[in-house]
Amino acid sequence: MPKWSLSSDFSLKHNPSSAWSYGSKPAGYHVTGVFSSFTHLDPEPNGNGIVGWFGIDNAWYIHGLGVYYNTKPTTVITGSVIFPGNSVAMHPSDDGRFSVVRFTAPKDENYVLDATFAHIDTCALHTGVYIIYNNLVTLWEIDLAGPEDSKSFKTTISVKAIEPIDFIVGVGLDNNYVCDTTLARRYSVSITRYRENRQNVNVGYQKQNNNNHRAYNKI
Numbered sequence: 001m002p003k004w005s006l007s008s009d010f011s012l013k014h015n016p017s018s019a020w021s022y023g024s025k026p027a028g029y030h031v032t033g034v035f036s037s038f039t040h041l042d043p044e045p046n047g048n049g050i051v052g053w054f055g056i057d058n059a060w061y062i063h064g065l066g067v068y069y070n071t072k073p074t075t076v077i078t079g080s081v082i083f084p085g086n087s088v089a090m091h092p093s094d095d096g097r098f099s100v101v102r103f104t105a106p107k108d109e110n111y112v113l114d115a116t117f118a119h120i121d122t123c124a125l126h127t128g129v130y131i132i133y134n135n136l137v138t139l140w141e142i143d144l145a146g147p148e149d150s151k152s153f154k155t156t157i158s159v160k161a162i163e164p165i166d167f168i169v170g171v172g173l174d175n176n177y178v179c180d181t182t183l184a185r186r187y188s189v190s191i192t193r194y195r196e197n198r199q200n201v202n203v204g205y206q207k208q209n210n211n212n213h214r215a216y217n218k219i
């Protein structure tokens with residue numbers, strides 16, 4: 001079965017790469033807003049082994065907005081962040097923009113989504129995490145609260161070719177981007193295609209109402 005893993009597929013050169021792309025969505029209640037691709041990858045300037053994909057207006061220690069990867073196989077401690085080896089983390093922007101990892105389905109199939117998000121900043125407060133199907137339907141929406149909080153999601157969904165599934169990290173209930181570094185835990189953000197299981201499986205979630213969305217985004 002084909003399988004895509006955000007961490008093991010992570011590209012240091014290309015965006016998009018494989019079925020993954022790294023980018024952002026605008027501030028406010030815009031988890032279904034327009035996706036903007038990040039443009040460049042920069043190594044952390046002090047050489048700690050972390051790299052980040054950023055948008056054209058951003059770089060290290062400016063807005064925070066990015067998708068980050070620890071190129072080392074061992075844990076890196078940087079400031080108050082404890083970053084596991086060869087892992088991917090996401091961080092929203094100081095102005096409320098969302099960090100987004102987008103999976104674009106290569107063909108019509110049933111896909112298994114399996115994701116775990118975890119706080120890795122020792123000063124973590126609240127962070128909003130979302131999974132959005134086709135830029136429209138909320139599959140999952142949760143609040144991470146406090147250091148080491150971790151939450152998981154798994155479902156099977158029927159997806160058509162080129163439809164995107166977005167894994168999103170926002171500033172959350174505290175409406176503040178400080179300490180929001182969120183790990184997309186190694187190998188657990190993945191999508192698996194089942195060629196022989198074609199029954200209607202688009203039922204593994206409940207559509208959320210807009211009030212819930214706003215609860216995580218008070219901008």
Ligand SMILES: [Ca+2]
Binds near residue numbers: 171175177178179180
């Ligand atoms: Ca926050």
